[in-house]
């Protein structure tokens with residue numbers, strides 16, 4: 001089945017940052033494997049003239065999610081550090097709208113909609129359908145997809161362009177099942193026209 005990019009579609013790239021890739025402080029296993037695929041999606045959205053958003057985890061230095069603060073994660077994606085930069089392999093075109101999240105020292109925010117203007121921006125632009133890929137399947141991708149569905153957006157999960165942390169074996173698989181059960185469609189690059 002083919003899925004067309006139309007005037008109500010936007011591409012949402014989740015947290016393709018250095019710290020989430022091998023060599024970073026919170027590497028998603030094979031996280032960088034999503035990059036060539038995401039670049040192909042980017043090309044298709046550019047050709048269609050459809051908007052592209054890129055979220056980034058953008059934590060203050062002593063964020064509550066960090067181990068020294070009692071959280072579950074090693075410090076990662078600290079604002080203005082190299083680790084917080086988008087991976088250099090990701091070909092973000094000019095005009096990409098950057099959405100920074102989880103800036104509050106005492107609050108975790110896995111979803112790109114939490115504490116951001118993303119929903120308002122999309123709605124203002126008349127966007128109804130979100131194509132979502134990136135890192136990590138079982139955290140920020142999952143929470144962004146579920147929030148998008150709750151907000152009434154149609155969601156296409158880019159299944160060949162997501163990778164998970166899998167703290168527990170099966171987390172990513174379960175996350176994908178939950179997103180699909182809640183109403184997300186799945187698509188691969190060959191299906192996008």
Ligand code: VGL
Nearest residue numbers: 015057135136139140141
């Ligand atoms: C994420 C863990 C901690 C993510 C962010 O982007 O999925 N995961 N912070």
Ligand code: ZN
Nearest residue numbers: 057065077102
């Ligand atoms: Zn984080």
